[in-house]
Amino acid sequence: MPKVRKQRSVTATGPIADKSKGQHFLKNPLVVKGIVDRAAVTTTDTVLEIGPGTGNMTVKLLERAKKVIAVEVDPRMIAEVTKRVQGTEFQRKLSIIRGDVIRSALPFFDVCVANVPYNISSAIVFKLLAHRPLFRCAVLMFQEEFALRLAAKPGDDLYCRLSVNTQLLARVTQLMKVGRNNFRPPPKVESRVVRLEPRNPPPPVNFVEWDGLVRLAFNRKNKTLRAAFTTSKVLSMLAENYKTWCSLNGVATEEPDMKAVVEGVLAETGTSDTRASKMTIDDFLGLLSAFNKARVHFS
Numbered sequence: 302m303p304k305v306r307k308q309r310s311v312t313a314t315g316p317i318a319d320k321s322k323g324q325h326f327l328k329n330p331l332v333v334k335g336i337v338d339r340a341a342v343t344t345t346d347t348v349l350e351i352g353p354g355t356g357n358m359t360v361k362l363l364e365r366a367k368k369v370i371a372v373e374v375d376p377r378m379i380a381e382v383t384k385r386v387q388g389t390e391f392q393r394k395l396s397i398i399r400g401d402v403i404r405s406a407l408p409f410f411d412v413c414v415a416n417v418p419y420n421i422s423s424a425i426v427f428k429l430l431a432h433r434p435l436f437r438c439a440v441l442m443f444q445e446e447f448a449l450r451l452a453a454k455p456g457d458d459l460y461c462r463l464s465v466n467t468q469l470l471a472r473v474t475q476l477m478k479v480g481r482n483n484f485r486p487p488p489k490v491e492s493r494v495v496r497l498e499p500r501n502p503p504p505p506v507n508f509v510e511w512d513g514l515v516r517l518a519f520n521r522k523n524k525t526l527r528a529a530f531t532t533s534k535v536l537s538m539l540a541e542n543y544k545t546w547c548s549l550n551g552v553a554t555e556e557p558d559m560k561a562v563v564e565g566v567l568a569e570t571g572t573s574d575t576r577a578s579k580m581t582i583d584d585f586l587g588l589l590s591a592f593n594k595a596r597v598h599f600s
């Protein structure tokens with residue numbers, strides 16, 4: 302009978318990384334310390350850690366925080382981090398949520414710290430920013446280009462829908478760059494740490510509607526807004542939304558001349574010849590408000 306090789310799950314330096322779970326473990330203690338320092342965790346803080354892995358960052362957080370709640374999807378990592386704190390003063394301060402962070406109900410926390418699995422970066426950002434009550438800050442490591450997009454400003458090459466949606470909800474600060482060789486195994490890309498500080502109170506806009514407007518604007522990022530909003534596909538969608546809004550609000554309506562309505566709003570806000578790539582958050586807020594006054598909705 303052919304011999305069946307038992308799959309190894311641990312190497313001499315720890316568990317074998319599962320790339321499908323974005324496992325790149327931080328092996329440089331100075332980088333771990335740098336991230337934890339930048340989160341400015343105090344002894345009264347409850348910290349949420351996403352993906353503790355083998356616990357390199359978890360133990361540093363436990364040294365400083367009142368409590369650490371770690372969410373981890375891989376049972377091998379849960380076993381590893383649990384073993385690491387067993388019998389130490391940290392054991393009672395650590396609780397672990399087993400499962401996918403995107404599907405898990407998150408508890409209250411003051412600060413979030415994570416070297417995130419890069420394949421779910423965007424989902425993590427918006428899951429955190431939708432969490433209530435709002436937290437003080439999140440210090441997160443991402444793939445470098447993603448981090449630069451989060452922080453990009455109007456006119457930057459990387460300014461995009463992700464930048465605008467994130468900066469509507471949070472102040473974004475770029476922190477340290479982290480090279481590939483600080484990880485085991487090294488990822489294919491460079492990384493960067495970013496701080497997110499949620500705007501509190503959050504801006505009074507319907508986020509789905511906001512995202513609808515921003516998505517349309519960035520679909521044709523380097524065209525004028527007049528060009529982006531007056532294609533026949535966009536106009537017929539906006540006309541449908543207009544009629545739905547009127548019927549839900551008991552307002553009698555005829556078939557709107559949507560091209561005239563849209564051009565009127567763009568002229569009134571002085572944005573007809575502007576491009577999405579140059580619009581600030583306040584410009585988008587003003588535009589959404591003017592569209593809504595004219596009964597034009599994006600969801």
Ligand SMILES: C[S@@+](CC[C@H](N)C(=O)[O-])C[C@H]1O[C@@H](n2cnc3c(N)ncnc32)[C@H](O)[C@@H]1O
Pocket residue numbers: 322323324325326327328351352353354355356357358372373374375378400401402403415416417418419421
């Ligand atoms: C980049 S590693 C970071 C590990 C550790 N924090 C470190 O810095 O060494 C990402 C971690 O997130 C975990 N992970 C991946 N997908 C996850 C998910 N959907 N929910 C929770 N944890 C996840 C992985 O198992 C892994 O432990």
